[in-house]
Amino acid sequence: MVRLTADLIWKSPHFFNAIKERELDLRGNKIAVIENLGATEDQFDTIDLSDNEIVKLENFPFLNRLGTLLINNNRITRINPNLGEFLPKLHTLILTNNRLVNLVEIDPLSSLPKLQMLSLLDNNVTKKPNYRLYVIHKLKGLRLLDFKKVKQKERIEAQNMFATKEAEDEAKKVPVKTFTPGEVQDVPDNTKTEKPPRVVAPTPEQITAIKAAIVNSQTLEEVARLEQALKSGQIPAEFNVPGNDTEMSTVQENDDKMDTDDKNDVDDAPNQEG
Incomplete structure (x- = not known):
C-alpha cells in the first residue's frame, strides 16, 4: 500500500490533456486512501486516480476548480454523503469497475450540484431492477449515464416511477437474507415429488x-x-x-x-x- 503524500503528488505527471485542461496523473500507485490532496493547491481541472486500491470516496479538501475525477478500477464501496461540499464544480465522475452494490450507495452523488456525466459500468449496482431510472431520478442534472445520453422520456418515466418516497425506499431495499458459510440454502426440494421408482429385483x-x-x-x-x-x-x-x-x-x-x-x-x- 502506498500513501498519497504531498511528495507523491508533485512527483506524479501533470500536464495539459487533450481538451486543454490541467490534469494530475496518479494512476496505478496502489493508493488505498484519499488524503493530502490539499497539496495540489486546487491547481487541476482533472485528477486521475484510476487503477488504485481506494475503498472510500471521501476525505477531499475543498477543490473549487476540479471538474473531472477519474477513479475507475478501484474498490470503492462507500461515498461521502457530503462530497458536493468539497467538489462543488465536479461535472464528470468515472466510477467504472468498482464495488458499489446497492442503490442506496448512489444517493450521496446527489450532493454534487454540477454532476452531468457519470459512469457506474461494471459495478454490481447496475444489475439492480430499474437502476438507470433510479439514478436519473436522483441526479436531476445528469446528461450522460454510462456513456449513454439521458433522454427526456427517461426523465419522465423516472419521475413517475419514483413519485413517492415509498417507491424510492422500496427500490433501495437490501435483501435481508444473506448467505453465511454452513447455512443450508432454500432450494426447491424436488426429491419428494420426482423420486425415481424404486427398483425391486425380479424373482x-x-x-x-x-x-x-x-x-x-x-x-x-x-x-x-x-x-x-x-x-x-x-x-x-x-x-x-x-x-x-x-x-x-x-x-x-x-x-x-x-x-x-x-x-x-x-x-x-x-x-x-x-
Whole structure:
C-alpha cells in the first residue's frame, strides 16, 4: 500500500490533456486512501486516480476548480454523503469497475450540484431492477449515464416511477437474507415429488415368466420391451405379484427367520440327544 503524500503528488505527471485542461496523473500507485490532496493547491481541472486500491470516496479538501475525477478500477464501496461540499464544480465522475452494490450507495452523488456525466459500468449496482431510472431520478442534472445520453422520456418515466418516497425506499431495499458459510440454502426440494421408482429385483419366477413371454411375443416391439425390462430390473405391470413392493423385505424376514430357526436347531440338539 502506498500513501498519497504531498511528495507523491508533485512527483506524479501533470500536464495539459487533450481538451486543454490541467490534469494530475496518479494512476496505478496502489493508493488505498484519499488524503493530502490539499497539496495540489486546487491547481487541476482533472485528477486521475484510476487503477488504485481506494475503498472510500471521501476525505477531499475543498477543490473549487476540479471538474473531472477519474477513479475507475478501484474498490470503492462507500461515498461521502457530503462530497458536493468539497467538489462543488465536479461535472464528470468515472466510477467504472468498482464495488458499489446497492442503490442506496448512489444517493450521496446527489450532493454534487454540477454532476452531468457519470459512469457506474461494471459495478454490481447496475444489475439492480430499474437502476438507470433510479439514478436519473436522483441526479436531476445528469446528461450522460454510462456513456449513454439521458433522454427526456427517461426523465419522465423516472419521475413517475419514483413519485413517492415509498417507491424510492422500496427500490433501495437490501435483501435481508444473506448467505453465511454452513447455512443450508432454500432450494426447491424436488426429491419428494420426482423420486425415481424404486427398483425391486425380479424373482426367479418373474424372470422365467418374462423369458417365456419373449419366446411367445408376436412383435419385435414386444420383444424389445421385455428384454429392456430384464436388463433394467423394472418389472412390467403384467408380471407384478400383488404385494411385490414388500417382497424384498419379506424375503429378508424369511431369511432372518431361517437363520433363527437354524440357530434354535443347533441350540436344541443336545436336548434331543438326551
